[in-house]
Amino acid sequence: MFRSLLARLWHEIAPALLMVAVVLLARTALAQPYYVPSGSMEPTLQIGDELLANKFTYGYSRYSLPVDLPVGGEGRLFARLPARGDVVVFRPPNKPDEVYVKRLIGLPGDRIAMRQGRLWIDGRPLPLQDDGIGQVELRDGRRLPARRLLETLPGGRVHPILKLTFSGPLDNTPEVTVPPGMLFMMGDDRDNSLDSRIPRAEGGLGFVPEANLLGRAEVVLGSWDFPIMAQPVTTWLSGLRLRRFFSKIS
Numbered sequence: 001m002f003r004s005l006l007a008r009l010w011h012e013i014a015p016a017l018l019m020v021a022v023v024l025l026a027r028t029a030l031a032q033p034y035y036v037p038s039g040s041m042e043p044t045l046q047i048g049d050e051l052l053a054n055k056f057t058y059g060y061s062r063y064s065l066p067v068d069l070p071v072g073g074e075g076r077l078f079a080r081l082p083a084r085g086d087v088v089v090f091r092p093p094n095k096p097d098e099v100y101v102k103r104l105i106g107l108p109g110d111r112i113a114m115r116q117g118r119l120w121i122d123g124r125p126l127p128l129q130d131d132g133i134g135q136v137e138l139r140d141g142r143r144l145p146a147r148r149l150l151e152t153l154p155g156g157r158v159h160p161i162l163k164l165t166f167s168g169p170l171d172n173t174p175e176v177t178v179p180p181g182m183l184f185m186m187g188d189d190r191d192n193s194l195d196s197r198i199p200r201a202e203g204g205l206g207f208v209p210e211a212n213l214l215g216r217a218e219v220v221l222g223s224w225d226f227p228i229m230a231q232p233v234t235t236w237l238s239g240l241r242l243r244r245f246f247s248k249i250s
Contacts, residue, residue: 032214034089036048036051040193041087041193045087048225048239051089053215053218056215084154087217088216091214102186102205106196113175115171116171127151130147134147136191136192147163217249224239225239
């Protein structure tokens with residue numbers, strides 16, 4: 001009788017356990033959704049976007065697990081370097097329990113500097129092209145007009161950036177060389193991003209170890225203008241940014 005009870009119990013819970021195992025495997029090995037809480041990647045990503053990251057692209061480390069466990073060292077299985085210009089999801093080395101999303105600007109050996117608001121790589125300024133006026137969104141929903149520019153990375157990859165000024169605190173930085181095993185990340189909203197331009201010792205992101213990569217941001221699953229929660233509940237549906245649903249990230 002006891003065995004029969006156990007058999008019936010296993011018959012009931014086995015499908016649920018299998019489903020949990022499949023979900024955990026998919027989140028660990030294939031893809032995982034992440035929420036964008038800040039505007040540091042505008043105009044590419046907006047506050048309230050939910051993006052899907054491909055976890056297979058760069059290989060796997062202990063940070064690829066659904067929860068951070070202090071196991072497995074700092075290596076990567078099936079490791080591959082990101083391409084310069086990829087929008088990357090990773091764990092910051094000084095806050096491994098958090099998740100950041102930035103654009104990969106510098107690979108190991110690259111020399112990176114900011115001069116008068118322009119990005120220099122290996123001693124050359126990157127080409128910039130005017131692309132109209134964009135908007136910088138603040139956490140409270142207010143928006144500020146900003147110059148929208150197209151920046152061309154070495155290799156020809158083009159992506160948009162926003163600039164409010166060319167004389168801000170991060171617009172002139174000393175040249176640094178990206179060390180082996182490290183990466184240099186920046187936000188597309190160049191005046192509103194805590195990124196590799198600020199050393200870790202000064203409270204910034206600093207260089208990001210390759211082991212901290214989680215995946216490449218591929219697509220915006222959905223997007224919601226969450227400051228609308230301050231309005232009557234009857235208006236909340238209007239906060240859905242339907243045009244951003246299932247849009248490709250580049």
